[in-house]
Amino acid sequence: MPIRTEKIRKVAKKLLNDHRVDVVIGYKKGTIPLKNIPYFAKNAEEADKLVWDGNCRGNLASYLSRFNDKRVAIIAQGCVSRNIVGLIQEKQINSDNLYIIGVPCTGMLDSRKLIAAVPGEITEVTENDLYVIAKGRGFEVTMNRGDVLSRNCDRCTVRNPVLFDELAAEKVNEQKDPVRYEKIKAVEAMSPEERAAFVDELLSPCIRCYACRDACPLCYCPECFVDKSSPQWCGKSQDSTDVLSYHLIRAFHTAGRCTECGACEDACPMGIKVRLISGKVEKEIRENFDGYEAWKDLKTQPPLTVFKRDDPQPFVKE
Amino acid sequence: MEYMRLNKKNMAVFIEELGRTCEVWGPVKEGEQVKYAPVSNATDMALDGFKNSTMSPKEIFFPQSEKMLSFRREGEDANIYRDEQAQPTKKAIFGIRPCDARAFRILDMIFKNDQFTDNYWFSKRDATTLVGLGCTEPCSTCFCTSVNSHPFDEKGLDVLVSDLGEHYLFKALTKKGRELVAGISVMREPSDANIEAHMVLRKKAEDVMTVQFGTDKVKDKTVLELFNEDCWTGISEPCLNCSTCSYVCPTCHCFDIQDEVSKEGGERVRNWESCMTWIFTVHATGHNPRPTKKERVRQRFMHKFKYIPMKRNGEIGCVGCGRCVALCPVNIDIREVVKQMNS
Numbered sequence: 001m002p003i004r005t006e007k008i009r010k011v012a013k014k015l016l017n018d019h020r021v022d023v024v025i026g027y028k029k030g031t032i033p034l035k036n037i038p039y040f041a042k043n044a045e046e047a048d049k050l051v052w053d054g055n056c057r058g059n060l061a062s063y064l065s066r067f068n069d070k071r072v073a074i075i076a077q078g079c080v081s082r083n084i085v086g087l088i089q090e091k092q093i094n095s096d097n098l099y100i101i102g103v104p105c106t107g108m109l110d111s112r113k114l115i116a117a118v119p120g121e122i123t124e125v126t127e128n129d130l131y132v133i134a135k136g137r138g139f140e141v142t143m144n145r146g147d148v149l150s151r152n153c154d155r156c157t158v159r160n161p162v163l164f165d166e167l168a169a170e171k172v173n174e175q176k177d178p179v180r181y182e183k184i185k186a187v188e189a190m191s192p193e194e195r196a197a198f199v200d201e202l203l204s205p206c207i208r209c210y211a212c213r214d215a216c217p218l219c220y221c222p223e224c225f226v227d228k229s230s231p232q233w234c235g236k237s238q239d240s241t242d243v244l245s246y247h248l249i250r251a252f253h254t255a256g257r258c259t260e261c262g263a264c265e266d267a268c269p270m271g272i273k274v275r276l277i278s279g280k281v282e283k284e285i286r287e288n289f290d291g292y293e294a295w296k297d298l299k300t301q302p303p304l305t306v307f308k309r310d311d312p313q314p315f316v317k318e
Numbered sequence: 319m320e321y322m323r324l325n326k327k328n329m330a331v332f333i334e335e336l337g338r339t340c341e342v343w344g345p346v347k348e349g350e351q352v353k354y355a356p357v358s359n360a361t362d363m364a365l366d367g368f369k370n371s372t373m374s375p376k377e378i379f380f381p382q383s384e385k386m387l388s389f390r391r392e393g394e395d396a397n398i399y400r401d402e403q404a405q406p407t408k409k410a411i412f413g414i415r416p417c418d419a420r421a422f423r424i425l426d427m428i429f430k431n432d433q434f435t436d437n438y439w440f441s442k443r444d445a446t447t448l449v450g451l452g453c454t455e456p457c458s459t460c461f462c463t464s465v466n467s468h469p470f471d472e473k474g475l476d477v478l479v480s481d482l483g484e485h486y487l488f489k490a491l492t493k494k495g496r497e498l499v500a501g502i503s504v505m506r507e508p509s510d511a512n513i514e515a516h517m518v519l520r521k522k523a524e525d526v527m528t529v530q531f532g533t534d535k536v537k538d539k540t541v542l543e544l545f546n547e548d549c550w551t552g553i554s555e556p557c558l559n560c561s562t563c564s565y566v567c568p569t570c571h572c573f574d575i576q577d578e579v580s581k582e583g584g585e586r587v588r589n590w591e592s593c594m595t596w597i598f599t600v601h602a603t604g605h606n607p608r609p610t611k612k613e614r615v616r617q618r619f620m621h622k623f624k625y626i627p628m629k630r631n632g633e634i635g636c637v638g639c640g641r642c643v644a645l646c647p648v649n650i651d652i653r654e655v656v657k658q659m660n661s
């Protein structure tokens with residue numbers, strides 16, 4: 001059994017047996033290749049089903065606020081731990097009741113990259129630290145793990161959890177100065193017309209299922225602006241302006257808060273690269289606020305939530 | 319002439335001749351998606367390795383957003399509703415999978431009762447001939463044989479096509495289907511070996527598709543027994559309550575009607591909706607009869623496997639296409655759900 005899975009089960013069982021927590025939030029092996037299912041283990045027997053591998057995509061922090069009346073343990077890699085910091089700072093969860101099992105992460109697999117790289121339907125995937133092997137009827141393809149990582153993971157610089165009670169493995173080396181924003185920079189360089197056409201094409205497959213919102217730990221509003229009916233902020237049809245409004249407004253709401261966990265993009269059934277939009281906002285924050293990256297510690301407040309007398313921008317004082 | 323044969327080399331002629339009487343649609347690749355769209359020649363169709371369309375073809379008859387009527391505030395026709403239904407074009411769709419055709423039959427029952435007929439659905443549906451393609455290599459997420467169907471199910475299709483390699487074997491099933499096949503000059507009488515090959519393919523596909531779960535106990539249990547099962551809490555826990563499963567599903571059919579108004583007037587539009595969302599059932603008072611995930615998730619599965627069968631002579635409201643299995647972001651697998659319901 002891979003060492004992370006083994007350690008996670010051991011820690012989870014102990015926490016549950018000692019009645020330190022009521023539930024451990026983690027993942028169970030999925031029913032189809034390349035998918036795991038979020039799992040809520042409530043006793044030692046259930047804890048034995050927990051797993052950790054390259055298919056723990058999504059972001060478990062988005063389940064936390066629903067368990068505020070419970071003592072909860074959660075399994076968190078770098079990005080998820082940052083979202084937990086955010087939820088604590090934004091007073092959405094009670095950190096007293098929380099136990100974080102931190103996982104130094106080696107990145108999640110991009111299921112779409114894998115599917116595109118093989119000649120048929122994948123029926124089985126195995127992986128180790130270096131390789132991923134995808135099998136199906138009549139083929140077996142071995143790939144470098146680094147080549148099939150999710151787009152957010154291959155440039156992640158916070159793989160080790162920033163907040164934890166216990167770690168499930170040795171810390172991993174952090175990646176230094178990855179190449180970022182290639183596509184976003186290319187879009188920035190376009191003419192306004194080209195840019196509009198690019199965004200139109202990007203979003204044309206959108207079915208407004210809101211999986212991108214619902215998978216995101218930042219989107220915890222009890223009533224999303226897009227659902228409001230009085231006043232109604234956003235039209236509900238497939239009209240491209242309405243679809244765009246949804247995406248732009250949601251992206252603005254992630255400013256200074258997005259941890260680049262990639263849960264939105266992974267959730268999208270249509271394979272839309274929604275992070276090209278929120279990533280632009282994230283880039284602006286990084287460039288305009290001294291390289292700020294969201295929620296790497298409990299103390300630093302996100303730039304858009306603090307007021308400084310010596311703020312270089314005059315408009316906040318006017 | 320129950321069966322006719324078409325050499326694949328003649329697909330271009332088939333499309334050309336069919337195109338004289340109606341629009342021809344087929345599976346087309348669009349970015350990462352496969353969808354049904356008009357085609358003008360055989361090479362437009364993404365038939366190589368074709369499994370099924372990404373979204374269900376219900377969108378052809380029941381688009382995600384559909385204009386119903388419009389109105390203006392001023393002028394001669396002020397405050398008079400104008401019917402905005404587009405005249406349906408006559409079409410033939412090549413490549414529809416048997417599960418999706420079966421789903422159309424279920425929606426036919428739902429969009430019509432003894433008082434009303436949903437003309438938005440039927441006007442487009444009635445103008446269409448479905449030329450289905452039997453499944454020789456079902457996906458691992460498919461489970462049609464568990465929901466009373468199979469990879470060469472004929473119900474709901476006008477023509478069933480079997481892919482024999484060099485040829486397609488056409489089996490006309492309805493009057494519309496017979497007319498379509500009769501109108502093509504390059505159709506030939508098949509040999510006995512062709513028909514035999516079709517039977518073998520059909521048998522092979524059925525054998526691959528083993529029944530994955532039963533529904534007998536779901537049928538025997540009362541609504542309240544199922545409704546009050548403990549399983550719903552665990553099933554619903556990981557659910558995001560997005561609308562992915564409902565929107566990709568060929569039988570989900572709920573919609574919301576919205577008036578989109580401006581200074582000059584407005585339009586009435588109906589848009590897909592999903593029982594998985596909070597907003598679907600919230601009342602104007604703020605009360606919500608399905609207040610948590612558990613009630614919403616329960617509704618979707620109860621509707622498919624209990625309510626529809628109860629009301630429609632045992633017809634199951636899921637056709638086993640597996641789209642929700644493949645696309646649910648958190649891997650809520652309807653096969654596992656039904657196994658729990660049926661335990």
Ligand code: SF4
Binds near residue numbers: 212
């Ligand atoms: S998950 Fe994808 S399809 Fe659904 S609303 Fe988001 S971008 Fe659109």
Ligand code: SF4
Binds near residue numbers: 211558560594647650
């Ligand atoms: S079952 Fe899956 S697809 Fe359906 S609402 Fe829940 S998370 Fe979304």
Ligand code: SF4
Binds near residue numbers: 568570635636639642
């Ligand atoms: S419930 Fe899922 S498997 Fe059944 S018809 Fe709908 S999308 Fe297909």
